[in-house]
Amino acid sequence: MLTRVSLTGSLGLALLAAAAIPALAQDRGGGLAQAEWAQNYDSAATMRVQRSNTPILSPQTLAATEQMVERYRDIVARGGWQSVSGAERLRVGSKSPAVTGLRQRLIASGDLDPAAGSSPVYDSYVEAGVRRFQARHGLNQTGAMNITTVQAMNVPADVRLRQLELNAVRLRSYSGSLGERYVIVNIPAALVETVEGDHVATRHAAGVGKIDRQSPIMNAKIQEVNFNPYWTVPASIIKKDLIPKMQKDPSYLTDNKIRIFNGDREIPPSQVNWHSDEATRYRFRQDPGVDLNSMGFVRINIPNPHGVYMHDTPAKGIFGDDFRFVSSGCVRVQNVRDYVSWILQGTPNANPDTIESIIQSGQRVDARPTAPIPVYWTYITAWSTPDGLVQFRDDIYKRDGAGAPTASMAAAAAGPRNFNPDADDDQTN
Numbered sequence: 098m099l100t101r102v103s104l105t106g107s108l109g110l111a112l113l114a115a116a117a118i119p120a121l122a123q124d125r126g127g128g129l130a131q132a133e134w135a136q137n138y139d140s141a142a143t144m145r146v147q148r149s150n151t152p153i154l155s156p157q158t159l160a161a162t163e164q165m166v167e168r169y170r171d172i173v174a175r176g177g178w179q180s181v182s183g184a185e186r187l188r189v190g191s192k193s194p195a196v197t198g199l200r201q202r203l204i205a206s207g208d209l210d211p212a213a214g215s216s217p218v219y220d221s222y223v224e225a226g227v228r229r230f231q232a233r234h235g236l237n238q239t240g241a242m243n244i245t246t247v248q249a250m251n252v253p254a255d256v257r258l259r260q261l262e263l264n265a266v267r268l269r270s271y272s273g274s275l276g277e278r279y280v281i282v283n284i285p286a287a288l289v290e291t292v293e294g295d296h297v298a299t300r301h302a303a304g305v306g307k308i309d310r311q312s313p314i315m316n317a318k319i320q321e322v323n324f325n326p327y328w329t330v331p332a333s334i335i336k337k338d339l340i341p342k343m344q345k346d347p348s349y350l351t352d353n354k355i356r357i358f359n360g361d362r363e364i365p366p367s368q369v370n371w372h373s374d375e376a377t378r379y380r381f382r383q384d385p386g387v388d389l390n391s392m393g394f395v396r397i398n399i400p401n402p403h404g405v406y407m408h409d410t411p412a413k414g415i416f417g418d419d420f421r422f423v424s425s426g427c428v429r430v431q432n433v434r435d436y437v438s439w440i441l442q443g444t445p446n447a448n449p450d451t452i453e454s455i456i457q458s459g460q461r462v463d464a465r466p467t468a469p470i471p472v473y474w475t476y477i478t479a480w481s482t483p484d485g486l487v488q489f490r491d492d493i494y495k496r497d498g499a500g501a502p503t504a505s506m507a508a509a510a511a512g513p514r515n516f517n518p519d520a521d522d523d524q525t526n
Contacts, residue, residue: 149482152292154271154281154473157483162265165481169258177254178205181247188241191219199223199242202250203230235286235490237417249489257489260479263497267477278442280319280472282407282428284312285490287421289407289430291439299439302416304429311494312426313403314476318469321398322437322446324455324462330355330381334425336374339381343371354384385461394456395433397440399472407472409433422493428474443467 151157172178181202183195196217203209209226224240231238234249281290282303289301306312330339342349343366350357350366357364358380369376385394393409403426410429415421423429430436434452441447446455446464455462476496481487 149484149486150296151482152281152290152295152297153283153286153288153477153480154268154275154292154475155295156272158480159265159268159272161481161483161485162261162268162479165485165487166258166261166265169254169261172205173255173258178202180251184242184250185244185247186242187219189219189221189224192217193219196223200226203227205254206230208233233486233488235488252489257479260489260492260497261481261487264477264479267475268480271473271475275473276471278470280470282312282472282474283477283490284314284474285476285478285493286488289428289436291436293439299432299435301433301436302421302431304410304415304421304423306424306426307422308493310425312424312428312474313401313405315401315403315474317399317401317472317474319397319399319440319466319472320469322440322464322466323396323398324452324464325385325394325459326396326461327385328383330383331425332377335377335381340371340374340376343369343376347371350381355381356384357381385459393429393433395437397430397437440466440470 151161179198179202181195181198183193184199187193187196187199194217196219197215199219200209200213200215200223203223203226204211204213208230209222213222213226227242227246228238228240230250231240231246234246236245236249275292278291278293281292282288282305283290284305287303287305289303291298291300339350339355346352347366357366357369357376359378364379369379393411395409397407399406405426405428407428407430413431415423415429416431421429434449434456437452438447438449441452441464444464444467446452446462476494478490478492478497479488
């Protein structure tokens, strides 16, 4: 649900693995046929997964996904793959019978060449295969096993097939013209793609809505970029977050540069009864241009009935996490300066130096793109790229139906490391 870090994301991570087009192996003995990717065993360090410049929403991705459906139907018909057990702590140098089972699981999904054999030693080839598997499932590519990687490996092949079939239908619904320049937000992958001329221009890891505060599936248009915006706290966050925080720490609002207004009159936090609902009658506004502002330095205005938007964040540590379901519905964008530069392409404010100068000024500046840019917030949990690489993400919002993988939901539900809400509705000024 790509970074979790995307395999094809803008982070540009070098992934140790193969990148050839997979083909179903014919088992002449009548056993399980495996999806294979040719690998060069001369040097594990030379194996790479190439970044694709094909947008998730594209005819090419749809065609590749439909082809992968057929391949997975064949895998399922031949028995699928076995679960792995006892592998949670395996890493390079480990020797265990569980490594043999791990090798077979990686071979079954095409992440390891059968030439790697059945040794019980966790060698560099197994490590490369694990990295490749982790990359395809949006996990940090450590090359070492952990409980999350085991959970992803133990999703049965028939469940993965159902994911591919369902998402082929979703992809088909976007088969029309999406525009010359547009933005894709894939919520399960926590990923943003900017697309120009049918090719991905930039990719950005994202922070998206929590399970109980979901980012909506919608189409909108980027109308404006707001530099150094105020953030007006919505009533839902006042009730769910600010009041409990103030009950525990009376200095919280002051420390976070959040001020309280009754109409136009500012009132001190000490005058509010935090053990009642009094606070919900006031307006809370966080100052712009400060490191603690929940929108960071930039807000991307996409008018929509859900009142959500895209923005920067001071909590940039989330972009290195596997699970970035941390917001109250809005989308936080990694490397937001690059994103804004792309949005404002063709305008005086597209220059990176100009953007930085505006941010550093601390002054509110509103900038418009040359034309509104379509943005599509989607829910794609499985897809394949034309090079034959298949991607899977957890069904974090339970939209794929019964049996879909949601093993990582507990981690996602935990939210961000620190309290740093963004708005449920459009209440900035």
